Amino acid sequence: MSIGGQSDASDRKIYRFTPEGFAKMKERLDYLRNVKRREVADYIHEAKEAGDISESSAYEEAKNDQAMLEGEILELEQRMAYAEVMTPDMHADTDGTVRIGMQVEVETDRGTKRTFKIVETFEANPKEGLISDQAPVGKALMGHREGDEVNVSTPGGVTTYSIISIRPML
Secondary structure, rough: OOOOOOHHHHHOOOEOHHHHHHHHHHHHHHHHHHHHHHHHHHHHHHHHHHHHHOOHHHHHHHHHHHHHHHHHHHHHHHHHHHHOOOOHHOOOOOOOOOOOOOOEEEEOOOOOOOOOEEEEEEHHHHHHHHHEOOHHHHHHHOEOOOEEEEEEEEEEEEEEEEEEEEEEEE
């Protein structure tokens, strides 16, 4: 920490992205900056043109939309500023444990095989097999090695996973 409670660059969190996740984030940021900003500005202009802005719910709604939009843009810009796009060679020195950026093949206690790709929370998409390191399964797998058995408490009950393989997801 530096003077005044502000953190310096060494205190910043690095955001790890898959190449696809980084591209999606960049696309979203471009859309918000170039399309959505213009739409919100037009909406604010229309609300102003409609009359007295001190009593206009449309104007208030437009200003709230603008604030939310700018907040999302700022958040995405921050993530991009501290983004690290994962590459296969990032895991060359791996110690063989599950961590962000790894693809983990497991077998349940019922014999079902599944593959999970461990990502950070903001990139998680369970339908695509991308699970967060903070989700119950992801959190339970983190730090384990091939051959380990892991018990996971989920809303459906406790499931035991045997880790079959761990490899970089790219």
